[in-house]
Amino acid sequence: MADAALVFGGDLAIGVSGDLALAGGSGLTEQRVLRRLLTNPGDYIWQLSYGAGLGQFVGVAGAAGAVGAVTRAQLLAEARVAQSPLPQIAVEQTGTSGIALTIAYQDAMTGQATALTLPV
Template identity: 50%
Template sequence: MADIAHVVGSDLQLSSSGDVATVDQSDWTEQRVLRRLLTSLGAYIWQPAYGAGLSGLIGSTVSTQQIAALIRSQLALEAAILQQPEPVIAISRGASGEAFATISYADATTGGAAIITIPGAG
């Protein structure tokens, strides 16, 4: 069954026929991961412990190890991510100190490998 396509921070999209756009399984997993990582802790009133709040770390002095640990803990809670093999999280710093997160994981819905890059992750 198709799900509605929605990238966190964006509006719903329309398909070429004018209906609400739907998403396939691999894109659905990516959207779930991004939503979990970018949602501020406490922003979902029905699940106050949901979210990593990565966008709230921008401008802070959080270390790359702390960012990686936060991402790892949230991915462990995400049913759409296989835990074996364990997701690989690489955090790098840009020239002006901004952090970039690259996450490699196995999609639980398709079994395939996927990579997400999040600029400005802290």
């Protein structure tokens, strides 16, 4: 099922016919993964455990382990991310308080492998 095309923190996209653009397939899964990782825990009042809140780790020294753990837990809770093979998460400390997060997962709906790299 398609959803409105809306990248976290962005604006709604306009489709070719002037209506709202839709996201489906792997694009929808990527939107859902980013939304889940960037939403603060407790902000989604209908599901308080939803969200990794990766923004809370920006500039925090030594947070690489916590970032990896919360990312793994949230990806395993996302229905559109395949549980087999398990998502691969690499967290690298860059400097004193920077973190580079690389996620490789398989879309449960399309079977397509996807990799995302996020600076935290």
